[in-house]
Amino acid sequence: MPRIRTDNKTAANAPGKPPAGGRIGYACVTVGVPATEIRTCTEKFATSEKLREIIAHNLDALYNQCAYNIARGIYLFRISSDIIPFAGTPVNTLDWALLFEDPFRRIGEKIRASGMRVSMHPGQYTVLNSPDPRVVTNAVADLKWHGRFLDALGVNGENKIILHVGGAYGDKSTAMHRFCQNFRLLSPETRARIVIENDERLFSVADVLSLHGEIGVPVVYDNLHREVYEGRFAGSTPEDPTGNHAETHRELILRCRKTWTEKDGRQKIHYAQQSPGKRPGAHSETVRSAEFLSFYDTIRDLAPDIMLEVKDKNLSAVKCVLLLEENPASTRLEEEWARYKYRIMEKAPENYAEIRKLFSGSKVVRPTDFYALAEEAIAREEDPGKAENAALHVWGYFSGKATESEKKAFFRRLDAYRDGRGSLFAVKGHLLRLSERYGEKYLLNSLYFYS
DNA sequence: TGACGTCAAGATCCG
DNA sequence: CGGATCTTGACGTCA
DSSP, X not given: OXXXXXXXXXXXXXXXXXXXXXXXXXXXXXXXXXXXXXXXXOGGGOXXXXXXXHHHHXXXXXXXXXXXXXXXXXXXXXXXXXXXXXXTSTTOOOOHHHHTHHHHHHHHHXXXXXXXXEEEOOOTTOOTTOSSHHHHHHHXXXXXXXXXXXXXXXXXXXXXXXXXXXXXXXXXHHHHHHHHHHHTTSOHHHHTTEEEXXXXXXXXXXXXXXXXXXXXXXXXXXXXXXXXXXXXXXXXXXXXXXXXXXXOHHHHHHHHHTTOOGGGOSOEEEEOOBOTXXXXXXBOSSOOHXXXXXXXXXXXXXXXXXXXXXXXTHHHHHHHHHHHOSSOXXXXXXXXXXXXXXXXXXXXXXXXXXXXXXXXSSSOOOHHHHHHHHHHHHTSXXXXXXXXXXXXXXXXXXXXXXXXXXHHHHHHHHHHHHTTSSOHHHXXXXXXXXXXXXXXXXXXXXXXXXX
């Protein structure tokens, strides 16, 4: 069994600085990497003691997320808005920027030294253009703390806060006008960080471009929102008052490009793929390589920063980084293979064998070949026989050292799964606990537990 | 009033 | 007691 190191210091012959082209990034959650989990709590339990504890934990996690990203050539990252629970509300009265000055400095230095660009993205409930003044007050407070967070990291104005326009309230032009009015309620520092994004239902690319004309905010182009807005996944193409559907992604990206000035930094776009069979706009499980590459080919020369919006988060980010890089060090793809191994084995042993052959050959493995096989395997349905076989492989790490009761517990769950009384989830849960108990780093970094 | 997105935290139940 | 499973929360819009 190869012991490929996956800790952040040694893992990757990662590039020491961002590539000359655009960056690739992902949002908020780092899948399958120990000590990167962001915690939160409900209002009922949000004592200042508890909040302190969670913030301290979350800033540690953020540091680990950044370290992971940088080591793998991911220089674009969206920080979760859960990082400071109840920030900007009366529930959290802590002066967190001051209390955690040291962690903030440490993280900020790491980010700046690497050339990484970070962002934040308040959710659908931050509505700056609401007709309800209380909602606007909350939105202003919310945007303010997001700005303060980025300030506390000491990152410059290229590190943005992404915002949607908000509601339409039956009259889009009034709603857009109100957005401009309320935008002026923000401090100049906060305003300088705001960028707006087209959404899938109310405000098209043309709409946000016209808002740019009014207040000068840069525009983030989101390809999937645009397609959903135009009805691409609804079975027909309805009339579109903006006429957008005549334009290619490239053409719209070029129009949005003009909204980014020197101080805003490189143009940034969002990229997502439709999840097959789900609601229009639902993000895909993973970025499908071929589809991504054919999109990228149309804008390669523009080299924008690309934020991926996808369920498997960093896994797709690493994938896209490797797909686009000229000559990635082979250890970087090997590290991914090590992580995917049992996840592929449990779905498609043939693909597992095929990939092994790729890596044992004398030629350098092409990321496209590896990911084509991996994607095909992971997309398959659960197969109990194959899943059991993979579980036994993983159990092999413990068979020599587990206690009698741990062994019994494993086979009780495995038997239960085999004859339909128990779940694969329970089997894996037990194996994960064993991995933690025995400190099996190789398995703790495996994606087997995160499918 | 509840769906919408989202998913961990908390509550409850079970062996 | 640990572990599995169910429920709730937290925000604003809109039907």
